[in-house]
Each structure stands twice: as structure tokens, then as C-alpha cells.
Amino acid sequence: MTTPEQIYAAVVIGLLLAAIGISIPVLKGIYRDGLERQAERRHNDIETETTGAEPTASDDATGDRKRLPCQQCGVENDPAFTYCRNCLEPL
Structure with a gap:
């Protein structure tokens, strides 16, 4: 007989196990999404280096790129x- 425990x-x-x-x-x-984004960033960095173009403000991580405000x-x-x-709500 089985006990309640x-x-x-x-x-x-x-x-x-279900969780x-x-x-x-x-x-x-x-994880796959992170790898794809990392590969895309590397690809963009390589293109900038091979074309010899100077990075613009939109290419710079600290530049004035259009940022999206969270609705929440x-x-x-x-x-x-x-x-x-910040709040992990979908943008």
C-alpha cells in the first residue's frame, strides 16, 4: 500500500519533470536567438571593417539610434x- 508521502x-x-x-x-x-544575434553583429562588424567606412552614430552602440520606449x-x-x-514586457 502506498502512503500519502x-x-x-x-x-x-x-x-x-513536466516543467x-x-x-x-x-x-x-x-539560446538560438542569442547565437543568431551574435552572428549578425559579427557580420555587421566585418562589413564595416572590409568596406573601410567610418562608423556612424547609428553604428555606434552609444550613438543616437532610435530607441523604443516601453509601453508599460x-x-x-x-x-x-x-x-x-526593465520589465520584460513585449515591445
């Missing part, structure tokens, strides 16, 4: 961001 442990373990199973594809997507908290975000860097 064993049933509780089985339910908790099942829920943990891990759900989170792994999401984490893989985030008002923090300005980089145009490449999908989510707010």
Missing part, C-alpha cells in the same frame, strides 16, 4: 530588443 513525492516529481520538459524548448529558442514602464530599449530590458 509517496503519492505526494510522485506528484511533485511528475510536476518537476523541465516545457522549459527546455523555450531555453533552446532563447517607459524605459528606452534598443531597436533590436523584442522585450523590455
Whole structure:
């Protein structure tokens, strides 16, 4: 016969496994997105170096690029961001 403690442990373990199973594809997507963005930045840096063009303010990370304000908290975000860097709401 099973005790309530064993049933509780089985339910908790099942829920943990379900949470891990759900989170792994999401984490893989985030990782792939990061790799793609990193490769895109490297590609843009290589093009700037090979063309010999001087970086403009829009190419500079600290330049006056058009920043997107968050609708929820008002923090300005980089145009490449999908989510707010402060409150994590979709932009």
C-alpha cells in the first residue's frame, strides 16, 4: 500500500519533470536567438571593417539610434530588443 508521502513525492516529481520538459524548448529558442544575434553583429562588424567606412552614430552602440520606449514602464530599449530590458514586457 502506498502512503500519502509517496503519492505526494510522485506528484511533485511528475510536476518537476513536466516543467523541465516545457522549459527546455523555450531555453533552446532563447539560446538560438542569442547565437543568431551574435552572428549578425559579427557580420555587421566585418562589413564595416572590409568596406573601410567610418562608423556612424547609428553604428555606434552609444550613438543616437532610435530607441523604443516601453509601453508599460517607459524605459528606452534598443531597436533590436523584442522585450523590455526593465520589465520584460513585449515591445
